[in-house]
Amino acid sequence: MRAMVLDAPGRALVERELPVPVPGPSEVLIRVSACGVCRTDLHVLDGELTEPKLPLVPGHEIVGEVVRVGSAATRHESGERVGVPWLGGTDGTCRFCRKGRENLCEHPTFTGYTHDGGYAEYCTADERYTFPVPDGLDDDPHVAPLLCAGLIGYRTYRMAGDGIERLGIYGFGAAAHIVAQIARHEDVEIYAFTSPGDTDAQGFARSLGAVWAGGSDELPPDLLDAALIFAPVGALIPTALRAIDKGGVVVAGGIHMSDIPSFPYADLWEERVIRSVANLTRADGEQLLALAPTIPIRTEVEVFDLESANEALEHLRSGSLRGAAVLVPDTG
Numbered sequence: 001m002r003a004m005v006l007d008a009p010g011r012a013l014v015e016r017e018l019p020v021p022v023p024g025p026s027e028v029l030i031r032v033s034a035c036g037v038c039r040t041d042l043h044v045l046d047g048e049l050t051e052p053k054l055p056l057v058p059g060h061e062i063v064g065e066v067v068r069v070g071s072a073a074t075r076h077e078s079g080e081r082v083g084v085p086w087l088g089g090t091d092g093t094c095r096f097c098r099k100g101r102e103n104l105c106e107h108p109t110f111t112g113y114t115h116d117g118g119y120a121e122y123c124t125a126d127e128r129y130t131f132p133v134p135d136g137l138d139d140d141p142h143v144a145p146l147l148c149a150g151l152i153g154y155r156t157y158r159m160a161g162d163g164i165e166r167l168g169i170y171g172f173g174a175a176a177h178i179v180a181q182i183a184r185h186e187d188v189e190i191y192a193f194t195s196p197g198d199t200d201a202q203g204f205a206r207s208l209g210a211v212w213a214g215g216s217d218e219l220p221p222d223l224l225d226a227a228l229i230f231a232p233v234g235a236l237i238p239t240a241l242r243a244i245d246k247g248g249v250v251v252a253g254g255i256h257m258s259d260i261p262s263f264p265y266a267d268l269w270e271e272r273v274i275r276s277v278a279n280l281t282r283a284d285g286e287q288l289l290a291l292a293p294t295i296p297i298r299t300e301v302e303v304f305d306l307e308s309a310n311e312a313l314e315h316l317r318s319g320s321l322r323g324a325a326v327l328v329p330d331t332g
């Protein structure tokens, strides 16, 4: 099979012919039809996430068809459409798993990081951590971004708490464009913050129902109940704190961020909260995939051939994507 492979951090991916992987007892073999490109992939490529399997096939927003099931796998049948997210497995026994917080598992595996992912024609995945894709959802390239941008975005949004009326979103890329649709569905007002001067992204945010869009160097016209940060820029945390009301929450949705500058305690005073979101639980995935067709969530994607993975990653890095990049193996 063809795959795009990372040999070492700091290098471009190389196209390589690899044997089709053999599923372990609890795994399924999946023919990949689409795999989203996530900012976390950039953090892996750049060595900011320091413990990848090497060589590595990245990619953790996978949609495809089950073509073979492992000897002990019972959840899926051949021909079923499934999605594979970042959380590839947990021990099920650590103090976090026992409390239903498997996103914080002490011994996790991660798709496209500690286990080969979906920048390939085929991949394997532990069937217990894959999701059936509901029939009501779009074609596979449009579903792929839900598997990470959607899932982490959804978890980040839920961490902002209930009763939100005005929601700020810093960084209006793949995650934000999905969260905005969920929040609008719940009658939450969206305030979108982009890089200063990025009028394209601001227009994109308005097209998705944002009542206000501006640069991250601006303050919103009204104080916000919560702010979500999807840009990997630590300086946005004190910025967002100044945009939220008393008792408000700033939630950082990314896995890596530049350092956070110091700020006066007065900006945190009055029960403002800063928190991060780590990974996902399977419950998050089940909830989002059930919710998505009812809204319905429409993802905006730019499709690239599998061989163009490096180009797709550079588009993501430079901020020139509208929505999400998705790789599609050209099987013709």
Ligand SMILES: [Zn+2]
Binding pocket: 090, 091, 092, 093, 094, 095, 096, 097, 098, 102, 104, 105, 106, 107
């Ligand atoms: Zn665990």
Ligand SMILES: [Zn+2]
Binding pocket: 038, 039, 040, 041, 060, 086, 148, 149
């Ligand atoms: Zn991701």
